[in-house]
Amino acid sequence: MICRFIDDMRALGYAVESICAVLREQGVQVAARTYRAWKTRLPALRTIEDARLTDALRSLKVTDVLGRPRPEIIYGRRKMTQWLRRSGFPEASKHTVDRLMREEGMNGLTRGRKTRTTIPGKDGRRAGDLLNRDFTALAPNRVWVTDFTYVPVYAGFVYVALVIDLYSRAIVGWETSTVKDTSFVEHCLRMALWRRQHTGRPAGKGLIHHSDAGSQAVFNRSSQRLFVRSIVVVL
Template sequence: MAKRYNTYNRLVKQKAVRLMCEKGIEQVAKDLEVSESTLSRWELEYKRFGITSFCGSGRGYVRLNPEQKKIKELTRKIKFAQQKLEILKKASKYVSQGRLIVLQYIKDNAKVYPTTTMCKVLRIGIVAYYRWKRNFISEPQQRKNLISEEVKSIFFEFNQRHGSNTITIELQRRGYTISKTTVRRYMVKLGLCYKRNKKTKITTNSNHTNLIAPNILNRKFTVKEPSKVWVSDITYIRIRNSFMYLTIILDLFDRKIIGWNLSSSLTTLQTTIPAWEMAISNRKATNKLIFHSDRGAQYASKSFIERLSSHKNIIRSMSRKGNFWDNAIAENFFSALKKELIYRNSLFTKEQLKVEVFEFIENWYNKKRMHSFLKYKTIEEFDRFKNII
């Protein structure tokens, strides 16, 4: 039978060494039934390593005396300080980009530095880091989520008036490389789309005996200078109990609405004349200015023609009968107005409509809306570039 050996824990060994100082080695050996040679070995180890004695002989374990332990602690602190400096130096450019970027940095450098050290240095809770890591979203998915949020943000930032083309341009301005097809796919997924156009109401009455002008403009819609060609038109807007009528005058040079008026009737005094007065106060009518419109009675009336004639060399031009393409730019504006404002709201009251139309024309269309004709610049940006403002 193999001989059994007694085992003694660390506290017993330390107590035995202290008792040897009081009672002597022989008495302690007798009391504990331990050989004197074993007690001598315990005493020698205690004198050498002090309180770190009797920690076992596990594999890889190195016992240190107090001086060695102090050196080891100082070495550990120096190493931590060096790692801290390296981590801060490399991570400094990511800290300002937000918490998610810092978490990603820790994950990417887990094989370079201890995770606990990086979390401590960058002030990220270790529990929070591992919780984020468990719910980690891949970089491609993060990009998709980010683009979805940007598309939605732009759509609502501009009052739901941007389509896929203009949202694509805005995203590219913000640094994204993305195609119109991709943006359109995001918009469909998010349910962001225009309502369909509704049936229109005819506001042009060309059955009159007033003076009609020839089609001088002849669809030459590109103009190189301001106040060379102004176009005008009238459209209806349904309100709760009836209709309102919007008259606009637009400069073909920069597509700016320089004159407009919203009225409850189609008389010349409430449509074309107020819009004309606003236009000439906002932008000077130059020599040989072409004023183009349809053949409506409001444009062919004697009172309106007299207003035009009060300015020298203004050339009247009118679309051919029943041909709305001859005044396509004004029609395009009304299409944008109705898609981006009118069809997206329930029926307005008269007061609400006045406020909304003012906001749309003066603060949105003339200032913030991007125009494909202007190479996706706003009118303000285009005019600033051309030194018009």
Template sequence: MAPPKKYPDDLRERATRMVVQARRDPATMTRAIKRIADQLGIHPEALRTWVKRAEIDAGDRPGTTTGDAERVARLERENRELRRANQILRSAASSFAAELDRPSRRRVGFVDSQREEHGVQPVLKALEQTPAGIAPSTYYAARSRPDSARAARDRELAGKITRVHEDNYGVYGSKKVWAELNRYGIEVARCTIGRLMRENGLRGLLRDKSPRTTRPAAETGRPVDLVKRDFTATSVNELWVADITYVHTAAGWVYASFVLDAFSRVIVGWQVATSLYTDLALDALQMAIWRRQAEGTDLAGLVHHSDRGVQGGFNWSSHHPD
């Protein structure tokens, strides 16, 4: 299908004026439009639309005038541009608003992260009136330069840090991310982890008004520490270690008790609750025992080690009864 024909503005005005002058009443409009359209080589429906628009602009027909339509279109366009700029600035604030004195390399990275969604020029324009602004020449020059060895290393580490952070539901801070990377043989200073997390807008879960999860038990009847702070084991079901942790949710604090096999590093039992009731840790231990016994596992000689809290009615180390 051929594209609609573009008529000159002077032809539109002339044709519309001829129709208005030719017709005397609404009954003659159709004939006037057809005759003048044929005379000037215009499609009748195009001419009918022009006449309708002229009547609206003159106030003879209800509807949105041309001026109002143009004003609405302009406001909608400005609104879209403002929303886009606002989104860019929010992203910039979350990325590096607290560290705007950093080198422009980070700002170049931010523009790169937004270019697919918004385009380079809109991002640069939105940033130019802020402390995070970067000149177009600086941006393109920085992109053409090869990364330094440190920048390449930082980029590689940032990807690994982001994966660890996301794999752990976004709750890990720099200390736990550092420990996790070291577990995989990635040696890096903890301060470097913290810097890269800040630069990439990553942060761990901040605990406010931390609940007290452990109340030291009375000294009377407390079992001795059988492991002497040595948490190594030579086989599975030799040493189980228990702990209680907590996380703040929209509904309040949630408590979780875990029993971990020191050899396999597998969680063998757990219990989750919305309150820190006395038997929380004991329920997790009983679950672990039940699961192993259901598999036919002999637990004779197993040592269970917990903190000195009174949850569950036991503390420190104890042999599992034969």
């Protein structure tokens, strides 16, 4: 930094000796011969190697999902070290790569934990499969299949529950929530019943309500038979 300052002052027409004299008056102990030694001395091997590694780091182009360059997002320290070693820098150290990445403001891309929407029940018991893996229906409101998943949004993700009529493959009920509780999936089922009732195609007795083997909610069982009006589940 001092050497660059002296260079800038020399560009304005000041002599090296006078610049160093002013610096010494301000408490910066530097001599003219020291400056000239800095200008003629070769850079250290570490400085040269750091510069080569930094250029290699900057050359790695990372883009987002829209194809736009994202220089602040790159591989993590370990993957970047391996990439550099494969790219002609066999002596690259993970500590050196870590230091250079921090100096350049480069951060490894962090992937969030995978969200689980199906958690088996602790008792290990599963309801019988009333469909016997036959996912067909001869008429509407005979077999409904239900499940829920999560959908990424700007603020994180939300859970989405769906009810599908196997006859038409139409979504007859849905619900979104930030928590996966019993009321969340019950609202989805009640919506399907309400919509069918108010479109003149009410679901009658004998409707099979099939879902997976999770344990988060009432309808997350292997298979259930539903008595529509009271919404009572009979295993």
